[in-house]
Amino acid sequence: MTTPDDFELEATGLVRAYVITKGRGLPDDAQLSLITLVTAAPGQEQRPLRLSPEEQRLLDICSAGYLTVAELAGHTGLPLGVVRIILAGLTEGGHVITRPPVPRARQADREILQEVLNGLQHKFG
Amino acid sequence: MVSNTSSADSPTGTALDATHYVQGGETQTAVKILVVGHFAVGKTTFIGSISEIEPLSTEETMTRAAEAVDDLKGVQGKTTTTVAMDFGRLTISERVVLYMFGTPGQLRFVQMWEDMARGALGALILVDPERLADSFPVIDLIEQYGLDYAIAVNHFDGNPDRTEAALREALDLLDDTPVVTCDARDEQSSAAALTTLVRYLLDRASQ
Numbered sequence: 450m451t452t453p454d455d456f457e458l459e460a461t462g463l464v465r466a467y468v469i470t471k472g473r474g475l476p477d478d479a480q481l482s483l484i485t486l487v488t489a490a491p492g493q494e495q496r497p498l499r500l501s502p503e504e505q506r507l508l509d510i511c512s513a514g515y516l517t518v519a520e521l522a523g524h525t526g527l528p529l530g531v532v533r534i535i536l537a538g539l540t541e542g543g544h545v546i547t548r549p550p551v552p553r554a555r556q557a558d559r560e561i562l563q564e565v566l567n568g569l570q571h572k573f574g
Numbered sequence: 575m576v577s578n579t580s581s582a583d584s585p586t587g588t589a590l591d592a593t594h595y596v597q598g599g600e601t602q603t604a605v606k607i608l609v610v611g612h613f614a615v616g617k618t619t620f621i622g623s624i625s626e627i628e629p630l631s632t633e634e635t636m637t638r639a640a641e642a643v644d645d646l647k648g649v650q651g652k653t654t655t656t657v658a659m660d661f662g663r664l665t666i667s668e669r670v671v672l673y674m675f676g677t678p679g680q681l682r683f684v685q686m687w688e689d690m691a692r693g694a695l696g697a698l699i700l701v702d703p704e705r706l707a708d709s710f711p712v713i714d715l716i717e718q719y720g721l722d723y724a725i726a727v728n729h730f731d732g733n734p735d736r737t738e739a740a741l742r743e744a745l746d747l748l749d750d751t752p753v754v755t756c757d758a759r760d761e762q763s764s765a766a767a768l769t770t771l772v773r774y775l776l777d778r779a780s781q
Contacts, residue, residue: 482689482692482693483606483673483675483689483690484604484606484673484693485604486596486599486602486604488600506588509588509589510588510589510590512589513589513590513592513595514589514592514594514595514596514599515595515596515599515600515602516590516594516595516596516599517596517604517673519630519632519659519661519673519675520594520630520663522632522633523630523631523632523661524590524594524630528632528633529632529633529689548599548600550604550605550693551603552693553693555779558695558779559776559779559780561603561605561670561695562695562772562775562776562779563776564666564667564669564670565605565666565670565672565772566769566772566773566776567667568664568666568667568670568672569666569765569768569769569772570769572664572765573761573762573766573769574769
């Protein structure tokens with residue numbers, strides 16, 4: 450059943466993706482976008498013992514500051530879909546806080562673009 | 575990447591080094607710009623030249639969303655492969671942190687493209703003047719997603735005879751689409767290309 454190809458395709462070492470995610474499906478895209486900021490909820494010193502190693506790992510990394518969903522995937526080497534699913538579970542359990550990016554709006558875009566332009570010119574100008 | 579020594583305030587000692595985290599993350603707004611182009615055009619080099627962090631790479635399944643879900647649930651018999659997406663970060667101010675995402679422009683990576691394009695401010699399309707035809711599908715995709723873009727011509731040194739006008743015609747660009755030359759290895763040059771894009775995006779948003 451298992452060929453060497455399987456391991457390359459799954460790209461998560463020896464554990465299949467659905468084992469890590471406990472069979473859960475992908476959560477709502479908007480809540481856990483690539484640039485949604487994530488951090489551990491306050492009071493995570495006492496953690497439930499039932500967390501999987503991957504949940505534990507993500508929570509550990511989140512404990513010292515904010516990172517985006519994409520950065521969490523990059524640092525852990527887990528596929529994005531897997532990270533999203535684990536984070537959805539951790540959010541439901543109250544272990545992490547997520548801050549999705551602000552929805553696009555014309556006025557907000559102008560302000561943000563102006564700030565990005567000013568910032569780039571300040572840094573590199 | 576993972577530091578086991580400098581994380582005294584982490585309960586288990588497996589947090590990352592402090593420099594990896596988003597400064598002022600509790601108040602920051604994260605925004606993103608796509609840096610796209612065909613294979614080996616210099617996307618990762620470009621991102622690396624202006625990113626404040628070592629560019630990270632992550633992967634996404636190269637299938638439609640439904641198939642990816644099936645695979646994660648353990649449905650057997652589906653073939654999925656993965657493709658890398660590189661990205662970097664630049665803290666703009668206390669309010670805005672900019673992410674730059676780069677990935678090859680193949681249409682079959684649909685799921686990844688939807689992820690990347692959703693909510694993006696715009697796109698910088700890196701172009702190699704020696705391989706213009708390879709850029710057509712990338713430009714098509716960016717237009718399909720309705721993103722405003724600027725063209726940055728990388729590897730320009732060896733091709734001084736190809737004028738901007740010829741390039742505009744070959745790529746069938748609108749008159750107001752910015753075209754800049756850049757050396758993706760050079761921080762200032764990459765930043766100038768990015769600045770050109772952002773100025774153009776601001777003009778478009780103000781119209």
